[in-house]
Amino acid sequence: xxxxxxxxxxxxxxxxxxxxxxxxxxxxxxxxxxxxxxxxxxxxxxxxxxxxxxxxxxxxxxxxxxxxxxxxxxxxxxxxxxxxxxxxxxxxxxxxxxxxxxxxxxxxxxxxxxxxxxxxxxxxxxxxxxxxxxxxxxxxxxxxxxxxxxxxxxxxxxxxxxxxxxxxxxxxxxxxxxxxxxxxxxxxxxxxxxxxxxxxxxxxxxxxxxxxx
Numbered sequence: 490x491x492x493x494x495x496x497x498x499x500x501x502x503x504x505x506x507x508x509x510x511x512x513x514x515x516x517x518x519x520x521x522x523x524x525x526x527x528x529x530x531x532x533x534x535x536x537x538x539x540x541x542x543x544x545x546x547x548x549x550x551x552x553x554x555x556x557x558x559x560x561x562x563x564x565x566x567x568x569x570x571x572x573x574x575x576x577x578x579x580x581x582x583x584x585x586x587x588x589x590x591x592x593x594x595x596x597x598x599x600x601x602x603x604x605x606x607x608x609x610x611x612x613x614x615x616x617x618x619x620x621x622x623x624x625x626x627x628x629x630x631x632x633x634x635x636x637x638x639x640x641x642x643x644x645x646x647x648x649x650x651x652x653x654x655x656x657x658x659x660x661x662x663x664x665x666x667x668x669x670x671x672x673x674x675x676x677x678x679x680x681x682x683x684x685x686x687x688x689x690x691x692x693x694x695x696x697x698x699x700x701x702x
Contacts, residue, residue: 527605
């Protein structure tokens with residue numbers, strides 16, 4: 490009995506070590522969706538741990554990482570049977586590893602699991618759209634937000650332009666407003682016209698003269 494339990498102890502120790510490291514070296518990164526505790530990756534994983542079926546989880550990792558996550562899943566199920574604390578540790582380690590591999594597959598850094606509720610409103614609406622089968626509310630949210638952003642920056646640039654040639658100080662105020670306005674609409678247009686194959690966090694550089702401002 491003792492020898493059989495040693496592998497579990499080593500596994501739990503690895504969990505503690507890895508979690509400690511992940512908490513120590515957290516660095517700022519781009520806003521992510523799939524690394525939150527209420528995101529789709531974690532939700533799928535939690536269901537899999539309850540049912541014992543890893544199949545729905547595999548779509549979230551690259552093919553080359555499939556064997557690793559399958560092996561870890563089996564070990565996690567074994568450790569989960571050792572009690573509440575062991576189950577919590579094992580589950581956390583599995584979630585951390587899964588999200589880390591998923592983020593790596595996106596070409597993005599892993600900076601730890603984020604708390605529930607840390608998802609941007611647009612992403613929340615995107616998930617709701619997929620659940621409901623309608624993107625109407627999502628389109629409305631994005632359109633209204635973009636329209637407001639354009640109008641605010643346009644108004645500022647328009648007002649600043651009236652005084653742009655009065656003196657150098659006013660001219661610089663206009664230039665700053667102009668740059669913010671044009672960069673904003675440029676990025677909106679590039680993102681809207683971008684290829685759907687683009688991965689999270691990967692944007693092509695601007696191609697016109699505004700990219701040099």
